Amino acid sequence: MAESNSSVRISGFVLGSLMFQHFNSDSDVEGLILGESKAEERSNITDSQIENIQFEHTINIQKHISCRKLNSFYNRIGEVNQDEIRHILSNYKEENVIGWYKQRRNTDQQMTFREQVVHENLKKALSNHELIFLLLTPSEVTSSGSTHKLEYAVYRSCGSQYRSVPVLVSNLGLLEQQDYWRLSASCLSVNYNRAVRKHSSRFFSSDGSLQEVDEINDMNNSLQGELKMACNEVEESERLVEKLLADVSALRRTVSERKEEQRKHIKVGDSTPSQPQENVLLCEAIKTLFPGEALLQTKALTFQGFPMPEFCCSTDHDIDITTTLPLILTHRLPKARKARLRGGRASWRKRPLCESSEAPKRRKCPLEETEGSSLSASGSETEEDLITANQNGNHVDVTNSPVF
Amino acid sequence: MNNMSPEVALNRISPELRPLLCSVVRNGRVGLDSTNCLRITDLKTGCTSLTPGPCCDRFKLHIPYAGETLKWDIIFNAQDPELPPDFIFGEDAEFLPEPSELPHLVQWDAEDPECLLQLVKELIQQYHQYQCHRLRESSRLLFEYDSLLEDPDYGRSLEIYAGHKNSWTGEFSARFLLKLPVDFSNIPVYLLKDTALDPGEDVALLFVSFEDAEATQVFPKLYLSPSIEHALGGSSALHIPAFPSGGCLIDYVPQVCQLLTNKVQYVIQGYHKRREYIAAFLSHFGMGVVEYDAEGFTKLTLLLMWKDFCVLVHVDLPLYFPRDQPTLTFQSVYHFTSSGQLYSQVQKSYPYSPRWDGNEMAKRAKPQFSATRQAFCSGLVIK
Numbered sequence: 052m053a054e055s056n057s058s059v060r061i062s063g064f065v066l067g068s069l070m071f072q073h074f075n076s077d078s079d080v081e082g083l084i085l086g087e088s089k090a091e092e093r094s095n096i097t098d099s100q101i102e103n104i105q106f107e108h109t110i111n112i113q114k115h116i117s118c119r120k121l122n123s124f125y126n127r128i129g130e131v132n133q134d135e136i137r138h139i140l141s142n143y144k145e146e147n148v149i150g151w152y153k154q155r156r157n158t159d160q161q162m163t164f165r166e167q168v169v170h171e172n173l174k175k176a177l178s179n180h181e182l183i184f185l186l187l188t189p190s191e192v193t194s195s196g197s198t199h200k201l202e203y204a205v206y207r208s209c210g211s212q213y214r215s216v217p218v219l220v221s222n223l224g225l226l227e228q229q230d231y232w233r234l235s236a237s238c239l240s241v242n243y244n245r246a247v248r249k250h251s252s253r254f255f256s257s258d259g260s261l262q263e264v265d266e267i268n269d270m271n272n273s274l275q276g277e278l279k280m281a282c283n284e285v286e287e288s289e290r291l292v293e294k295l296l297a298d299v300s301a302l303r304r305t306v307s308e309r310k311e312e313q314r315k316h317i318k319v320g321d322s323t324p325s326q327p328q329e330n331v332l333l334c335e336a337i338k339t340l341f342p343g344e345a346l347l348q349t350k351a352l353t354f355q356g357f358p359m360p361e362f363c364c365s366t367d368h369d370i371d372i373t374t375t376l377p378l379i380l381t382h383r384l385p386k387a388r389k390a391r392l393r394g395g396r397a398s399w400r401k402r403p404l405c406e407s408s409e410a411p412k413r414r415k416c417p418l419e420e421t422e423g424s425s426l427s428a429s430g431s432e433t434e435e436d437l438i439t440a441n442q443n444g445n446h447v448d449v450t451n452s453p454v455f
Numbered sequence: 456m457n458n459m460s461p462e463v464a465l466n467r468i469s470p471e472l473r474p475l476l477c478s479v480v481r482n483g484r485v486g487l488d489s490t491n492c493l494r495i496t497d498l499k500t501g502c503t504s505l506t507p508g509p510c511c512d513r514f515k516l517h518i519p520y521a522g523e524t525l526k527w528d529i530i531f532n533a534q535d536p537e538l539p540p541d542f543i544f545g546e547d548a549e550f551l552p553e554p555s556e557l558p559h560l561v562q563w564d565a566e567d568p569e570c571l572l573q574l575v576k577e578l579i580q581q582y583h584q585y586q587c588h589r590l591r592e593s594s595r596l597l598f599e600y601d602s603l604l605e606d607p608d609y610g611r612s613l614e615i616y617a618g619h620k621n622s623w624t625g626e627f628s629a630r631f632l633l634k635l636p637v638d639f640s641n642i643p644v645y646l647l648k649d650t651a652l653d654p655g656e657d658v659a660l661l662f663v664s665f666e667d668a669e670a671t672q673v674f675p676k677l678y679l680s681p682s683i684e685h686a687l688g689g690s691s692a693l694h695i696p697a698f699p700s701g702g703c704l705i706d707y708v709p710q711v712c713q714l715l716t717n718k719v720q721y722v723i724q725g726y727h728k729r730r731e732y733i734a735a736f737l738s739h740f741g742m743g744v745v746e747y748d749a750e751g752f753t754k755l756t757l758l759l760m761w762k763d764f765c766v767l768v769h770v771d772l773p774l775y776f777p778r779d780q781p782t783l784t785f786q787s788v789y790h791f792t793s794s795g796q797l798y799s800q801v802q803k804s805y806p807y808s809p810r811w812d813g814n815e816m817a818k819r820a821k822p823q824f825s826a827t828r829q830a831f832c833s834g835l836v837i838k
Contacts, residue, residue: 077502077534078533078534079501079530079532121538122535122538127539127554127560127563128554128560128561129554155501155530156499156502157499157500157501158499158530158543159528159543161543161548163528164541164542164543164544164552164554165542165554167551168551191504196504211551
């Protein structure tokens with residue numbers, strides 16, 4: 052299914068120029084129209100799968116050349132004089148002639164007898180069967196002459212009849228333009244073409260396409276590549292995360308299985324219900340070292356890390372500290388601790404070497420005494436011992452921080 | 456504005472174009488209907504409003520054709536009066552005459568006042584050809600046209616208007632206007648209207664309207680020039696027969712022609728018969744003739760005397776004498792009626808025969824007058 056649409060476009064400048072010419076003339080005027088004709092075939096794809104082809108024929112009126120007088124390029128019976136036409140055209144080519152125009156004051160918007168004859172003869176003379184005729188008919192609307200109107204239409208022969216073609220005046224912005232521009236408005240002006248040619252190399256590449264368009268396409272391709280790489284990386288990391296999650300799940304399963312086994316084992320040996328294991332030795336040690344310090348004896352902290360005194364352990368674990376944690380008792384003696392502290396920094400520094408050697412000895416004694424205990428000696432040095440040991444090698448300033 | 460007189464219209468036309476328009480407006484009779492002149496209306500100008508008048512150079516020309524009125528736009532240019540005019544043929548947008556067959560366009564002479572009128576006539580001829588060509592849309596009507604064309608009496612004086620299709624019924628219609636070849640030259644001049652007022656040609660036009668392509672609705676009408684109509688006794692004196700169903704123009708038109716011809720002959724014969732009658736009465740009643748119509752021979756007045764009793768006898772001869780019997784009016788010269796008029800008595804029925812010649816009628820009139828006079832006198836006595 053093919054449809055054919057024809058339309059004529061004329062710029063506001065050309066139309067205004069035509070009006071200006073006639074308004075300044077005391078009779079009818081006529082002349083030739085220059086421009087170009089473009090045909091476009093559009094195929095619309097629809098769901099019905101019926102091929103819908105539209106032929107759009109657009110005629111652009113770009114310039115007009117007025118005749119100095121009427122009947123200049125034709126005689127009384129409408130025969131066209133081609134020499135006169137060439138003379139009127141001067142530097143313009145006949146191929147650029149797309150039609151002719153007439154401006155008649157106070158007449159009907161209808162082609163006259165001679166205009167039809169001239170039009171047919173002009174078509175033959177110029178070998179252009181798409182030749183158009185632009186008719187402008189200004190007239191007075193009011194008898195006082197205060198209001199005038201201008202009617203204009205383009206006619207094209209269709210067999211023996213003449214049909215009018217819609218005329219669109221191309222201003223700066225066309226309100227009816229809904230789609231993208233498919234064709235650019237061309238211009239016959241020599242000056243215009245010269246200026247465009249001078250600067251076209253800055254905008255167009257050798258094949259005629261816009262340079263910026265090529266660059267943007269390249270950038271787009273690069274972006275696409277980067278995006279692809281990023282996507283690959285994300286995919287890899289996601290797979291790694293997935294693997295790790297799987298490992299974590301497996302480990303959790305293993306831990307829970309072991310706990311379950313331990314529980315079962317404890318159940319068999321101990322009937323008491325399983326409860327969270329408490330470090331009873333630590334609890335007793337803290338109670339011994341900091342009696343009455345609820346904040347230190349608590350085993351629960353808030354989310355912000357502050358100790359909660361209400362969760363102090365008040366259970367007597369029935370542990371003999373003297374046998375289980377003898378070293379704690381030695382540090383618990385207040386006088387001995389104060390004497391050591393009173394010595395201050397100088398005494399610490401001036402302490403003879405023999406005293407410093409006693410520390411390891413003292414350290415050793417608890418080890419011997421508690422040889423049978425399950426506790427190891429590592430990590431039980433006091434700050435005093437550490438500072439003394441360090442003094443032999445390093446000159447360390449003594450602070451007033453509490454000693455546990 | 457549109458119904459302006461020709462002189463007013465001419466005054467508004469650009470002076471250079473005025474001579475051309477003069478001949479159109481004053482002498483412009485084209486086509487068969489020469490009773491209607493060409494008329495121009497809607498005068499406009501192609502100049503700017505600043506141009507001082509008169510400068511009108513374009514107008515509408517009303518042309519009677521085939522019972523219709525064509526309205527053509529004629530466009531000149533006041534600034535270039537030597538250029539030939541251009542035309543817009545109104546609603547007939549498809550009418551495009553061949554310019555090379557318009558001699559007065561090819562050899563346009565702006566100095567010749569008759570040039571425009573002649574050009575219009577040539578255009579009318581081509582318009583007629585165009586309308587005849589349009590008849591091809593209906594074979595029936597084309598047959599009507601072709602059959603009339605073959606007859607030299609009718610083919611040369613024929614105008615056809617193949618109208619546009621009726622937008623309501625979609626039917627194709629056509630109008631035929633024929634000039635009937637009837638000789639009116641022998642009609643006595645006195646019967647015609649004042650020729651000074653109506654100097655046009657005496658014509659009889661038969662207008663036939665076909666309202667459909669199959670000629671099932673045909674309406675004929677006879678148009679006579681005013682003088683002929685008056686000579687024949689007015690518009691009601693002549694009635695043409697209706698178009699016969701299934702008939703055709705080539706049979707109908709001669710019937711109408713014959714009817715009209717007979718009527719004209721009758722009128723002419725009546726004139727001669729009346730003249731003969733008057734002449735016979737003048738011969739028989741000689742000194743008794745008071746007065747008579749010496750032009751139309753329609754009236755005669757006699758003064759009769761019987762035993763010193765005088766009576767006037769007025770004889771009125773009708774238009775269709777001798778078919779129609781003359782009327783005798785006896786009038787007393789002594790007696791008046793109550794209204795102050797002379798007493799009179801009309802007698803329409805008396806022995807009479809249209810086949811008598813004038814002499815015979817005059818002879819038989821004498822005893823008739825005597826008999827009637829006696830009755831008239833008796834009536835006067837009774838009164």
